[in-house]
Amino acid sequence: MLRRLLKNFRFSVLPVPGRLIAVIFFAALFIIPLILPIPPYHMLVLTFTCIFAMFAVSWDLLSGYTGQVNFGHALFFGVGAYCSALLHKYLGWQPGVTIPIGAIVATFTGVVTCFPALRLRGPYLSLLTMAFPLMLLGMVIAFKDITGGEYGIMGLPPIAATGTAQYYICLIVMTVAVLIMWKLTDAGSKYVRTGLIFHAIREDEIAARASGINTIRYKLLAFAIGGLFAGIAGALYVHVLGIAGPSTLVMTMSFQAVIWVAFGGIVSIYGPIVGVFILYTLLHFLGIGGQTFIGRNQMLIMSIVVILILLFMPEGVAVWVRNKLERECPRCKLTNAAWRKECRACGASLH
């Protein structure tokens, strides 16, 4: 087992720069907090980064891979958040129980929103999905006796005693979630067909149907998975923050996910992670809670960056960098480092 892992690492990770960077990056996320003392503010930002990375990847699975462009992804985030907060407030349950329940309710929300969404596509679907979190937001503010209205539900317990422990819990949950979503969307996988089918639905739904794929079932699955991981992210978020407020449902929350994904690279699992780690973490590290110029004008900088990215790197930063670093062998389709002269497996010339 260990030997196979080592062999895998030596022959399919080391020669490919993109994979090597991903492995080093995740290893660094796990190791650095153990070695270096990280101030509490930065620790908190990193914790939120992990949560939002999961949120962004779940949007990419639903909207990027399956092509169901959802502009109300905050619905699942907010449902997970409010569900686990309400369970704590009224029943006094602990985060260990309420977070999974919140995630399950968010999954059901995903399945329920899918039914009207099945009939629509393109801009119509985006408009429809944009409406759902706003409707829930209106209800949350209208019934303020139950939900706390604009102030939200305060005094939620943290998921662990120290900031570092919280970070590790969120990091592990995020890593597992991303691995699951990566495997589910892997079109070349021998074991799961979902990746291939998601791609087929995005490219041409009618052709997918004609090939005997029950597209409705797979769209439901995509909505459920998107809802599940966004719900987990939402529930974790409010427990780390301590407050479940209407900010989890606003339009900005939905669009942030889209912005991160488009920045990093749509239809790639690593793209959203890069997007969140660059845009969210960097802006907050440089901003330090609104004390510097960057901190006060985060939104402006973010929107200008998005406009520039859309104009000059429409495929996203991570994909752009990856295309510079890697090249596919024209004969055996194996990924090679861009600086190699011939393919590492079959020896075909790469130029």
Next chain:
Amino acid sequence: MPLIGRLIIQTLLKGGVYGLLASGFSLIFGMAHIINLAHTAFFMLAAYGMFYFMRELGWGAAQAIALTLVGVTLLGLLAYRFLLDRVRQHIVAVLLMTIALALAFQEVMLLAFGAHFQSAPTIIAGFTRILGVSVPNQQLLTLGIVAVVMVMLWLLLTKTKLGVSIRATAQDAEIASLMGISVPRTLLITMGIATALAAVAGISVAPLWTVYPEMWTPPLVMVMVIVVLGGLGSTKGSFIGAFIIALVENLVIFFMPSGSYLATVFALLAMVIVLVVRPAGLFGTIFEEEKL
């Protein structure tokens, strides 16, 4: 009776403003399939323009209106030419581009004027008694502007050569181009008209509504509801939808003063039902490739 009078005036006022915004939104969607989420941001910019020129610089109404209208329209044209036109083919890119643009405008206004609630000075003072209620003349002026602009838009679209080419491009861009219509130019002109409509709406509400950097989001939601209800791409549908939604919103606010948040919920629910039951809306045509 005074209650009904006030309800009618308020509905006409709100419906007119929503109608101006929604017809521009619908026009550019019907032409270029662009869902322009920055549409109401131009409305916000126009309101700020009026506030800045009239309150801060103390200009007269005529200069302020002219400069705001020209400035905002020019900005819309530049945004279309250099930003939107390049990503027009991809729906996610268009939505992102327009929302980023709207957020950028919002943040620039926040930097320039701060997060204060402002208002532009009224252009004409005084009250008139209609239907047993005294209506500020400013509101009547707004109603007048809306009516004139509506008639002008209708004349432009139905009676002029430009209107014919706009409608032809909306129906089928390829055939329109074969008939000798320059499609890119028509799209640019349509974007100019749409932005100018948003600017007129902003100019006419600047003295009536509060002006603040986030003032573009509540009308944006309403405009989307109206456009879906009236049928995406149908100008007539947008105006009728605007008055229906304005009536519903005002009825909810009049009878449930605390329920202004529920008004949005009901409006959005109406949009969801229309989208699911009849995606073409009341007057729209559904595009062939959107069908399932």
